[in-house]
Amino acid sequence: MKKIIFILVAITFLHFLSRGQQDFAVHGDFEINSQSYTPDSAIDAKQPPQKLAANVYGYISLRYNNFTAGLRYEAYQNALLGYDQRYNGQGIANRFIDYTDTFISITLGNFYEQFGNGLVLRSYENRALGYDNAFDGVRLRLQPVQGVYLKALIGRQRYFWTDGNGIVRGVDGEINFNQALHLNWKTNMTVGGSFVSKFQRDDNPIYRLPENVAAMAGRININRGFFNLDGEFAYKINDPSADNFYIYKSGTATYLSISYSRQGLGMIITADRYDNFSFRSDRNATGNSLFINSLPTIVPTHAYMLENIYPYAVQPLNEMGVSTEIFYRLRRKTLLGGHYGTLLVFDFVRINNIDKKPVFDGTGYRSRFFAVGKDVFYQEIAMKIEKKISYHLKVKAKYVNLVYNKDFVQGMVGYGTVYANIGIADIMRKIDHHHALRAELQTLQSHQDLGNWIMGFAEYSVSPHWFFTVMEEYNYQNTHTSKPVNYYTGAITYVRGGTRLSIGYGRQREGIVCVGGVCRNVPASNGLMFNFSTTF
Amino acid sequence: MKNLLVIIFLFVSATLLNAQQNNTLPQVMLKTIDGKTVNTADLLKDSTPVIIDFWATWCKPCIMELNTINDLYPDWQEETGVKFIAVSVDEPRTMNRVAPFAAARGWNYEILLDPDGQFKHAMNVVNVPHSFLIAPDGHIVWQHSGFAPGDEDQMYEALEKLEKQLKK
Structure with a gap:
């Protein structure tokens, strides 16, 4: 009831202010992410009883001179699989009044x-x-x-x-x-x-x-x-x-x-x-x-799919790390730089545990500030080259060598450390003023855990409205299962101004999604996806 | 259900009212890459058209967009006096990476940092890249979410149109 009163007050406020006032603005955004779920034994995808899930967010703010009032409505009917199901339900999740x-x-x-x-x-x-x-x-x-x-x-x-x-x-x-x-x-x-x-x-x-x-x-x-x-x-x-x-x-x-x-x-x-x-x-x-x-976290964010099979999650209780990244641009119109110049990127990351001596007085352990532990949580050595070959063609290539302690980073048992090599090629061809094709070919090679992967991706864009995307991830020589697995998805996206609509279908692999070192588990799924967002 | 109806009503009223309102930039404190604070309300003080583009170092289409426009930007500036402001929404983990990242690419934009997303929220940006063309009086005259090669021409057309209106 209180919420409804709040909303009614907000509307009255809004109508009152709209009568020819000068410094008055109403803005907002709206977003729906939904997916249907089909059972698929090949990837161990489950179907929840409701078969379809949707996360909905609507935000509106009213600004009048120095005052702003805003509220965000959220509905999870139910929350998408992989989101905490305690979100299920709907209501005003956020409301505020601000003077600045x-x-x-x-x-x-x-x-x-x-x-x-x-x-x-x-x-x-x-x-x-x-x-x-x-x-x-x-x-x-x-x-x-x-x-x-x-x-x-x-x-x-x-x-x-x-x-x-x-x-x-x-x-x-x-x-x-x-x-x-x-x-x-x-x-x-x-x-x-x-x-x-x-x-x-x-x-x-x-x-x-x-x-x-x-x-x-x-x-x-x-x-x-x-x-x-x-x-x-x-x-x-x-x-x-x-x-x-x-x-x-x-x-x-x-x-x-x-x-x-x-x-x-x-x-x-x-x-x-x-x-x-x-x-x-x-x-x-x-x-x-x-x-x-x-x-x-000190690990650079990864933009390619196969790099994100083993993402790093920050360890607040115990980590010591160092990372370095170098970007260098070979000048245009030089022998090595070519006509448009060439960008080289190198990065190195190493994260270990802290060396701890257990004590039994209730404080758990002691550690010296510079004492690095023996366990490697994460190590990455990567090289990347980006080159514009002509007005129509751009290429990027990347190599990554990865050491990933799955047990420590994901808090699991029995997986041990994964050693992987990743190779990526990314090609963009501009066909004319409106049409472009971008393609990626990636591979991840490892003797541990999920084994080897090959991934192909193609996106055809028609500026300013359309994107057509297909993707295939092929997991072979997996150490846990004998059968190779295909994950395929296709999507069509329409963009107009601040509005974006996307419909896709396919299989998603199980894994963890991390942003800024914070992660969430995503189960394997098969189904239709619908995403819509707009801003006004 | 009641809640939902009220919300829908609120959204519809907002959209209808949107036609009559005057947009000004919200006031948010951002940082420059050398640590100074900037009030977003001051971004319009030069009385020229301004393009505000939200981006991040981890976003591939954002980088494609900024690389593409960087080659065109000197001409755009000369013809229309436009100021291009690239607002990075990189979080604290990658925020310090923004300066070396942009410098190596030779970008000539004014770069501002919005690590806690206050400006992004205030401008109702859902996904990056998201660009706004803003008239000297604070009106958003054009906006676009995402980037596909060729979108830079749309941005330029909107800029040219605004330039003609301003001259009238």
């Missing part, structure tokens, strides 16, 4: 926020993951002068259709010296700090648990000429939880990135160390729910 001017911003209701790199606080929504840890509460942001800001918030977090148990309180501040003090230093420096505390009653009959858990972080960003350094360190007091098996140990998170960027050359080195740093507003929560923070 150049000095102050106040938000009441639901909001998303991030402090620094997100080590101690980050809430966001990602529909591909079914991830939404929005706050429900109050947020205040102040910007006394340009280059300085302060934020403060208090609230609970979204837990499917209700709010989680814990209350989160946080403050964050940042100063950019050049902007704030009107300096003309060649070095541009920004310094920031955050403090976050969560409160949850100790309802455990066995343990005496801390009811208030504090986490704090300091960060610095230095930019000079072509160089940029970005570092953040966070500390959290002991926080016994289901994640860390209720040990009374403090946690730390360290993230450092150094980059060099000039025309034609880019380099970046990133390092992280996450030690007992899972931070949720409910100590008993599991899965992807109620995270207060989000630890950035």
Whole structure:
């Protein structure tokens, strides 16, 4: 009932304001993702009793001068397989009122926020993951002068259709010296700090648990000429939880990135160390729910299908890693660069565990800061070349060598480490001003787990409206099954302005979908897919 | 069910009202790649047409679009004075990668960072790439989701049309 009143008030507000007001705007977006399910024993695809599932999202916002009010309706009838089925149902998942001017911003209701790199606080929504840890509460942001800001918030977090148990309180501040003090230093420096505390009653009959858990972080960003350094360190007091098996140990998170960027050359080195740093507003929560923070992973995101058979998921309790990436462009009209220039990319990533010595005083273990463990969680060596051969033809080729500890990364038993080599060719031919064909050929070779794969993909596009896509993934010499398996899909997509409609049919392989180091399991499926999104 | 009807009604009213409204850019704080803060309301202060394109380093069609337009951009600027702003929605994990990634490709755009997606949400962007052509008075005169080779011509036609209207 309350929700309906809220909506009616919003509509009245909207109609009242629409009478010739100048600075009034209504915007929104709408999205449906649905799929039918057919049983398919070849890929072990199941059919849920309702045979069809749909996730629907509708968002609308009204803006009047400095005020914005918005709400998001969500319906899962039922949630697509692979999404947490606790989402099943429908209702207003998010509503807020916000006032923002150049000095102050106040938000009441639901909001998303991030402090620094997100080590101690980050809430966001990602529909591909079914991830939404929005706050429900109050947020205040102040910007006394340009280059300085302060934020403060208090609230609970979204837990499917209700709010989680814990209350989160946080403050964050940042100063950019050049902007704030009107300096003309060649070095541009920004310094920031955050403090976050969560409160949850100790309802455990066995343990005496801390009811208030504090986490704090300091960060610095230095930019000079072509160089940029970005570092953040966070500390959290002991926080016994289901994640860390209720040990009374403090946690730390360290993230450092150094980059060099000039025309034609880019380099970046990133390092992280996450030690007992899972931070949720409910100590008993599991899965992807109620995270207060989000630890950035150092693995570059992969854009090709077969690279994503073994995606990395960040390990908040235990990881130490380093990654480097180099981009170099061979100039146009040189011997090696050719007429249009050539881009070369190289990357290396290595992530290990932290070397730990077990202790039996309730804190679980001890570890020295620079002590790297012996287990390799993930290693990647990749090379890529991108070349425009003529106005009509572009080619890309990539090679990846992968070491993937499936047991550690996916929390499974008995799979061990997978060693894989991946080769990719990506060709784009522009036929005329409107027609283009893009094709990919990929292979993944491995003696472990799912064995070898070949994948072919072709997309014919007619600008500005149509895409026709076919894809075939062929899994052969799988170590678990004797029969090779085909996964085929086809889709037609229509785009017009901000509207996109896609209908497809095919088999999807079982696997995990990861965005930003956060993952979700997707079961194998066979069926018809319908996706629609629009923005207005 | 009641909820659903109310929502549908709300959406229909919004669409009908959309015809009469005045669009201005929402105010969101973004960062430049050297760490300075920028208010999105200031993006229109030069009184020229502005193209805002949401992209990410992990998005193949986005890179194809930005590579394609980069070759045409000097001519577009000369003819129409347009300013192209590439807003990266890369999350914190890949945010620091944006500068070296773009520099090596020789992109001449103004690049802004929207790591928590505040601007993306405020502009109702569902998928990237998503581009908007914005008139100096803040009106969205054209928008497009996705990229297929040839879409750059549509963008240019919309820009040319806007340029002619502005001269009148």
